[in-house]
Amino acid sequence: MSYEAVIGLEIHSELKTNTKIFCGCATTFGAEHNTHVCPVCLGLPGVLPTLNKRVLEFAIKAGLALNCEINKFSKFDRKNYYYPDLPKNWQTSQYDLPICENGYVDITKSNGETKRIRITRIHMEEDAGKLVHSGNTIKDSDTSNVDYNRTGVPLIEIVSEPDMSSPEEARLYMEKVKSILQYIDVSNCKMEEGNLRADLNVSLRPAGSDVLGTRTEMKNINSFKAVEEALTYEIERQEEVLEDGGHIIQETRTWDPDRGITLSMRSKENAHDYRYMPEPDLVPIITTDEEIEAFRKSLPELPDARKARLEEQFGLSAYDAGIITSSREMAEYFDAVIETGADAKLAANWIMGDLSKNLNAESLEISDSPVDAKRLGEMIGLISKGTISSKIAKKVFEEMWKSPDSPEKIVKDKGLVQITDTKAIEEIVDKVIEANQKAVEDYKSGNKKAIGALVGQVMKQSKGKANPQTVNQILAQKLG
């Protein structure tokens, strides 16, 4: 039997507010244990939460950017469960009246097909602290300590409909959500710091069926690679179970990235009853149409719109425009390169090519690139003017990567100016023809490809500085 996967994601994203959701403590990552704490986030007796307005603003902006409806009446609830990283032994979250509902994003698959993934809801909640065990897990540790710095860091949870049917779609969806959250500047989305993590729900059903199968959940997946790998493994595992006539058990499984497998963690029988109740210490959140409109107006151009603009305005291909706009930083870098008067297609090629390659090699963000948009733009300008060839440009780029000098200065200092002087080139061509009679004969006897070797020789002798077009022209002329 052939099966179809049904995948839904719950994405948790930390919001980049300066202070925590219910108190004034800093949210900075990586501080010394228990230094960003106060009576409120420690859940001491008698304390009360007060909502950080920025959290509400960021959640509403996320909702608008993800095409959600904003609930004008929303409230917080207590999600009750005992765990030492949760000082009150409940998480302040939202249950039946989340701030945003009914949104969607569109993803473009590698085959070019576009698919809409619906978003059920987005709600606000507080993050928990971190346990520091003497052993590997709480079970095999003699002592465990709690670091409450993360307690109360604001989160939004974005819950999708089970609209994805392949690991690729799940990854593309998460990438898209990340890109949008970065565009609207509400989350750093640093996955390695746990800013963005996903719970994956997956079930299988016979292809074409509209009945949902039993699902399993994998929690806290924090890389795109892991999303795809964990889902791929889990789909295969479920397929095997079903093929063998077995049943899927509804359970939470963990993804072990080192072994590349998922492991059973907790079955439904042991599932929590969270005993949700309305949070009596926080007043309901009332949002007006005017406030929502003001937030909507404050949103920047979003990836889809920006991509369409780049295609239309600069004639970029859908693929190139998609890559350039996949992150706000890259799109802004592109715009800044264009502002120097650089050619758009060349700009796109350089950004997606050498620039990205160098950034990846050194694990740098584009915002930290040693070659800023202005210098790259100037360099592209030199190519367009014919001052340097594309090939020489690669050398210039490598120099720029290492030195802060302007591309003009580098070209001048290193003597990389392209030789466009016909006479100088003719001299070299004559020498090359003289020294490569065999190739000349071949060419003359009909093997037109032999000219390539000659061009190569000319370029070599000019140390790459000869304008390749001029070389071709002159050679063709001389060889008749």
Add this chain to the structure above:
Amino acid sequence: MKLFEQPAHVLHDMLVNKEITSLELTEAVLARIDEVEGDVKAYLTITRDVAIAQAKAVDEKIAKGETISFLEGIPGAIKDNICTKGVKTTCASKILQNFVAPYDATVMTKLKAQNPVIIGKANMDEFAMGGSTENSAFQKTGNPWNTECVPGGSSGGSAAAVAAGTAVWALGSDTGGSIRQPASFCGVVGMKPTYGRVSRYGLVAYASSLDQIGPITKDVTDCAHILNIISGRDEMDSTSVNEEVPDFTKALVEDVKGLKVGIPKEYFVKGIDPDVEKTVREAIDKLKELGAEIVEISLPNTDYAISTYYLISPAEAATNLARYDGVSYGERAEDAADLVEMITKTRTQYLGEEVKRRIMIGNYALSAGYYDAYYLKALKVRRLIKEDFDKAFEQVDVIVCPTAPTPAYKIGEKISNPLEMYLQDACTVPLNLAGLPGISVPCGYSSDNMPIGLQIIGKALDEETILRVAYTYEQSQSYHNDRAQLGGN
């Protein structure tokens, strides 16, 4: 009257006129503690040295000719569920027996700006759960009028201290009657302000949507003054109301002419003690004589108030008290093999019976499959109860009824029957469910000479009218000048 018997407004004038010093007053109160505290047991912590130092500082200020505020230099008691920086806040629970809050409750910050003398922290039912202070994990407080009787609860220590003269004034908290009922039992004045009038920041939560801090005093005048000090919007409590606070002392006028006073018939039925009914009816007649218009009203959902209260408050308590797990503060049980055992042992060992009972009721009411039938239904009935009051207040300005269905009873008499204890709250819990202000003022005595309180209920944020009615009634009588006969007194 002896110094420790005087209300704060009289003592304030004496301080201003230099008839007494704060030190004399404080020493008189501390001497009274030495005399009667062994029988009353109103305090869990007494901060004698701090009190003396505070008194001396105030005297220096007076000597320099500086003006002093109303409570300055006047000794008071704080219920032990209000966080006091540097001084233990135990909630009368073993689990917090050594807990010292690193911060002050907002009411403490406001009070401290007035430079009062803080004598100590008052006994209470553990986590404010109870109506007799017998649920304190540490000691049973005696009613100053008869120390074999309970002082009421949960603010029993606060009320007993004020009645015994071991404090001039006190703060209590009221979730279902915990200020008004002990005030009634101890023959003093106690007010639960409108929900949100006083910040709850730093009040250790029992049931967040019902809890409210309020004053317990020797008369209505002191009540108005202290309400002035503790009221107001607090950015640390998002449920505190953003309304300007009037000067409540302006409401202290002897005039109820033309005021419509509602008498809810549902508050005078089953279980009411005949002495209570007789005394309260006499008080109502007195109000009529003073010019008020008496209107019989109906609050038809009153019968459901107790069941509603005993679903909502335990549900909130169950989550509010989940934090006492032995992880980062409070007591922790020894020798637990793992995390679950550590939490279980800690809570089993250090929480009292009544607290555990309410946590279990609360968790049951919130559990999957029961939520709709219990908790959600209780929320709906709560709304109906509030609507009853809304409707009644279309006709009347205040509502008057007994504070408690009986006078103070003997220690140990009801403690083994939780349900009977819960029924004692019939007249007080509806206000908490509706968020309304209420005051209890002494209105006479039972045949056993135990005090009886008259409850006056107002519209939301209209503490002024209930203060006015309470003051007018008080001034027409002399109950507020009566003192419990205790010790050498």
